[in-house]
Amino acid sequence: QVQLVESGGGLVQAGGSLRLSCAASGSIFSINAMGWYRQAPGKQREYVARITSTGFTNYADSVKGRFTISRDNAKNTVYLQMNSLKPEDTSIYYCNTYPPRGSYWGQGTQVTVSS
Numbered sequence: 001q002v003q004l005v006e007s008g009g010g011l012v013q014a015g016g017s018l019r020l021s022c023a024a025s026g027s028i029f030s031i032n033a034m035g036w037y038r039q040a041p042g043k044q045r046e047y048v049a050r051i052t053s054t055g056f057t058n059y060a061d062s063v064k065g066r067f068t069i070s071r072d073n074a075k076n077t078v079y080l081q082m083n084s085l086k087p088e089d090t091s092i093y094y095c096n097t098y099p100p101r102g103s104y105w106g107q108g109t110q111v112t113v114s115s
Helices: none
Strands: 004-007 010-013 018-024 033-039 046-051 057-059 067-072 077-082 091-098 109-114
Touching: 004 091, 018 033, 018 091, 018 109, 033 067, 033 077, 046 067, 046 077, 057 067, 077 091
Parallel strands: 010 109
Antiparallel strands: 004 018, 018 077, 033 046, 033 091, 046 057, 067 077, 091 109
8 A cells, every 4th residue: 555654844935944754665666756736725736856766856946946855765755855945835744756646645744835
């Protein structure tokens, strides 16, 4: 059974940093690109960043230069380092494969950035 478990969210002031983690089943982690996505209240879920199995990364324009995605293949874990956070980054953050698969969505982790 595929499981993706996000953690590391919280409340932070604007300009602060958080590091999100996503522990994934080894069966999907080793061969798939992994991505981070987010959904703000009243909005559609949107793409944030992705990383391939070989380390290629890509970011949404809204987070480029502030967020860094990385992965630890030995731990089947993908990370999202978020710096210079803004109130508009407030969302529930999810990890999934890239492209995402509907059955893989987990509970996500809440990130709230206060102004």
